[in-house]
Amino acid sequence: MSDNYNSAHTFRPGGGMGGMRRFGTGEKAKPASIYSMFVRIYTHARLEWPSLIAAVVCVIAVSLLEFVVPQLTRFTIDHLIPNKRFDRLFLIGGGVLGAAIALGGLRFISTSLMASIGQKVLYNLRNDLYRHMQSLDVSFFDRNRTGDLMSRVTNDVSILQQMISSSMMQLFTDFFTFTAIAIYMLWIDWRLTLLLLATFPFMILTTRVFGKRMRSSFRTVQESVADVSDHLQNSLTGIRLIKSFTAESYESERFSERTRKNMDANIQVVRLRAAYEPIIDFLNYIGLAIVLVFGAWLAMKDQMTVGTIVAFIAYLRLLQNPIRHFSRIINTIQQSAAAYERIMEVINTKAEIIEKKGAIALPPLRGHIAFSSVSFAYSNESKVLDAFSLELEAGKVTALVGSSGSGKTTIAHLIARFYDPQDGVITIDGYSLKDVTLDSLREQIGIVSQDIVLFNGTIGENIKYGKHDSTEAEVIAAAKAANASGFIESFPQGYDTQIGERGVKLSGGQKQRLSIARAILKNPRVIILDEATSSLDTESEQYIQDALAQLLRGRTCLVIAHRLSTIQQADQIYVLEQGCIVENGTHDELLRRQGRYSQLYELQFPQTDAAQ
C-alpha cells in the first residue's frame, strides 16, 4: 500500500504541481507513503540491530512458550491423572511455573528492548527535525507559525511514538501468526481456504477506501492541532495585551472555536473507525458463513469429515484474530502516516540560503562591504530595495537614517545573509556573500537589533551566547562595556540570576544592554547596530554610546538609527527613503546641504536650532 494515497492529498489547500520544495508556500508536497515511513523507521532502528534481533528472538520464544503451557495441561489430563502420578504433579507444576517465569522475563525484556529501540528512533527523528529547522532560513520562520512548528516537533512525533512503541510489535507478531495459520489451513483443505480467501479482496478494498479517508481525516486533525497550538501560543504570548483590552472572552471564544474544530475532526475519525472495524468484523463473519455452507455441502457429499470442518472453523477463528488486530492498528498507522507526512514536509524543505559547494571560510575580515545594484523583496511583497548600491568602508562607521519602513533593517538582514537578494551582488572584502560559508560570515558580524530576545537561563549564560568558551572575566568586561554591570550586580545572584521566559523580569532597557553585552563579547569585525539604543533612556544611551565608541574603533560599523544624536560622529551618513539613498555625507556636509537630513535634524532639535 505504498503509494496509493496520492489522491488523499488533493484536498490540501493550494495543491500545485511539483515536488515538495517550499513548505508553507502552498506548493503541493509529494506524499510521504506508509512504506517510506516504515523504511525510515527501519533505517534508524537498524543501527540498533543487536537489540532488534534480541527483541525478535524474545518474541518468538514467547509464542513458543505460550504453546508449551497448554501442552503441559494436556499432559496432566491425558497421562498424569489417569496414571495417578502424584510425584509428577509437582514436576508439572514446576514446569508451568518455570514457563511462567520465563514468559514474564522474556516479555519484560522484549518490551523494554522495543521501547528502547523506539525511543532511540524517536530521539533521532526529533533531533533531525529540530536540527533541520535550525538550518532553515529566516524566511521559513517568517512564513510559518510558531505554533504549527511546535505541534510538529511535539504532537506529530508523539503520535509516531505511539505507533512505534505499541503497534509495531503487535503488527510483527500478527503477521507471523497469520502466515503460519494460513499455510496450515491451506495444508488441511486448500479448497475451503481459497474460498475463504475470497473475502480478502473485499477486506483490502475496504481497508484502502477507509485508509485513504482516515489518513485525510487525520491530516485534518493534525492540522487543527497545529491551529489550536498556534492560537494558544499566540494568545499566551500576547496575554498582557489581551488583558489590557479585556478581550479574554473573545479570545476564549476563538480558542473554543478552534478546539471545537479539532474535536469535530477527531470525531470524524472516530466515525470512520466505528464504521470500518465492524465492516471488517462483518466480512469475517461472511467468511465463516461461506466455510459453513460450502463445508456442509462437501460433508453431505462425503468429501469432508465433520471433524475437519470443526477443526477448520476453529482455525478460522484463530486466523481472524490477527485480522481484527490489524484493523485496529491500521488506525494508528494511518494516524502516524499523517503525522509522518507533516514531519517530512519540514525535513524535505530545503533552505533557500545554502552554502554553495566549496564555499570558502572567510579569512579574518577587514570589513569592506559593498552592495551593487541590489534588488530585494520579502516573498511577494513590493520591492524594498531596487537597484540599491551602498559601500561600507572598512574600519569606518557608516550610518543609515530614514523614516521607519524605509528598508534600513532589510539592509542589515542582507549583510548577515538572512535573505538573498533577487538581483545584484553583496560583497564583503571582495568575496560575494554567496561564495563564503555562513558560519564564517555570521561569526564575524555582530548585530544588535530592536527585537531583543533573551533565552531562559542565567544572565551570564545569555551574555555568553555569543561566545560560549569565554571566561567569567570576559563576561564581566563585556557587561561593563555595555553599561550593564551595574544593574546585574545589584541582583542578589549577580550573573547567575535566572531570567524568566524571554526575560520578563527585566526592563526593556536592561534587556537591551544585555543584548549589547552579548554582541560586545562576540568581538566581531563588523558590527551592525539596528536601533540598538532606541529603548534606552538618554543617560544609559550616553554610556553605551561611549562604550560603543571604544568598541567600534577599527571595526566596520553600520549604525541604523532614527535618532540623529546617535549618529553624528559617523564617518558617512546615508539618508534612506523608500529604499533609495537620497543623500549622503558627513553630518556637517549634510546639514549644510539643507536637504532631507537637515529637515529631520531641525525637527528633532528645534531649540538648538532656535538658539543658533
Place this chain on the structure above:
Amino acid sequence: MKPKRILADFFRKSWYVYLISIFLHLISNSINVFFPKVLGQFTDKLQIGGLTRDLIVDYSLLLLVIGVGHVLFNGLAMYLIMYVGRRFEFFVRRGLFKHFTEMSERFYSRNGVGKLLSYFMNDVTAVRESISMGINQAANATMLLVAAVTMMLLIDIPYYLILASVFPLLLIPVIVVYLGPIIRRRSLKVQEALGTMTETAEEQFGGIRVTKKFAVEPIMNERFGKTVEQIRHHQLRLVRVSSFFQALIPFLGAIALVVALAFGGYLTISKQITLGNFVALTLYIRMLMNPLQQIGNVINSIQRSRASLERLNELLSQKSDIMELENAKAVDLSDAGIRIQNLSFSYEKTSNKVLRDINLNIRPGSTLGIIGRTGSGKTTLMKLLLRTYDPPPGTVWFGNTDVREMTLESLRSQIAYVPQDGFLFSTTIRENIAFYERDTEMEYVEAAARHAQIYDNIVDLPNQFETRLGERGLTLSGGQRQRTSLARGLIKNAPVMILDDSVSAVDAVTEKDIIESIQKERSDKTTIIIAHRISAIKHADEIIVLDDGVIVQRGTHMELLAMQGLYATLHAIQEEGSQHATGTSHS
C-alpha cells in the same frame, strides 16, 4: 481543591453516555455468546446427518444476524466512548484556556508559554486516552472475568479449590498499590520532560533570528538534544516499570494455573473431584488470563494518566492573585481623576521597593508625562494603574474608588494601554487595529491608522488593511509595529490612554506628527505618556521625573527646565549631541 476535580466533574456530566456505552457492550457480548452455541448445534446436526439445504441457509443466516448484531452494538459502544472522550478533551482545553486568561501577570512571569502549551497538548491527551479506551477495555474485561468466575462457581468444584487457585490473583491489588505510585511518579517525570522540551522548542522558534545572528545553531541543537534525551531517559524508566507490571499480571495467572494443576490434580487423582471438573477448572483459569492482562493494561494506563491529571488539577487550582471583590464597582472614568496616594510597592515581599511614596493627582482630561531612567519604575506604576499587579489598599484611586474595588472589566475597558514592544497578533492588520471592537467600521480603523501615522505604510502593502501579519507581525519594521499597536490603542478612544514608551522606535518626524494628533484627538481625555525623549512629553500639563522609584521633580516643561535637576540634565544630554555637532561644524 480536591485532586480529582476535572475528571469527577466530567463524569458527573456525562456518566449516562458511559453507562449506555457499557450497556451496549454488554448486549454485544451477550449476542456473541450465542455464536459458539449455534455453531455447536450446526455441527451436531451435521454429524447426525440431519442437515437440509434450508437448514444450512437458516443457520448461516442466523450466524450472520448474530455477527451483525454483535458488530453493530460493539461499533456503537465504541463510537460513544470515543466521542465522549473527545468531548472531554474539548471541555478541559476550553476550561484551561479560560483559566489562563484569568491568571495574573505573576503567573506568566513564572510559567513560560511553552510549558503551558505542553499542558494542552500532552497532558489532556494522556487523560483522554485512558478514559476513553480504558473504560471500554475495563468493562469488557470485567464482563469476561465475571462470566468466568460465575461459571466456575456454578459447576461442581469445591470452593476451597477455587479459592486456592484464584488466590494468587488476589495479589493484583497489592501490586497495584505498590507499583502504581512508582508508575505515576515516573510518568510525571515524562510529562515534565515533555514540558521542558516544548518550552525549549517554543523559545527557540521565537528566537531563531538571534540564533542565526550568532551562528550558534550547533549549541541550540545540543540544548534541544538534551531535553529530548531527558524524555528518552524518563520514558525508558517508565517503560521498565510498566512492562514489569504488565508482565507480572499474567505471571500471577500462571501461578494460579500451577495451583490448579497441582492441587486440582491431586484432588482428581485422589478422586475428590471428577476429571471433567478438573479440565473445566484449568479451562476457566485460562479464560481468566486474557481479561486479567487487559485489566493490567488499563490499570497501567490509568496510573500514567493520573500523573497528567494531577498536573492539570494542580494547574487549575492555582488561583489568580488579582481577584475582583464580590461587590466590585464599575466606575465611569471619563470624569474621574486618578489619584495616587503614598504608594510604595515591591514585587516580592523581600525584594527592594520599586516605587516609594508616590503621590500623584491626574485631573480628568489632562496629560501627564513621565520620564526617568530605565528601571526607575515607570512601567511598574502603569501596571499598578491597570491592576496587573495589586497595589497596596488605599493607594490608587479612580475618582473616589480604590482600584481594588473596581471591576476589572470596567477598569481595563476604559484604559487604552499601548506597550512598548508593539506586539501584534498573527492576523490581519485590520483585526489587529480593531482588536477592541472587532466589528468596528472601516472608516474608524482608517482614521486610527491615520492618527498613528501608519496609514500610508498600510495602503502601500499588497492587501492593505487585510494584509496578514506573519508570526508576531515580523514583516513590519519595529517602528511600523509600534504605530500599528498605537492605532489599536487610539481606536479604543478610551477615557484614559497610557503610552508606555510607545513611540521609541519611531523616527523624530513621525513622532512629532503622532504627538500632535494625539493632542488634538484626546484634548478632553486623560493621557499618560511615558518616554525617554523629552520631545514626546514636553507638551504635557504635568511632567514627573521618576528616579529609583521616587518622584524627584514635577512641573511643566518650562518649569522643569528652569529648575536645576535631572530633567534639565536629561534635556542637556539630549541636546548635547546637537551642540556637540554644532561645535564640530564650527571647528
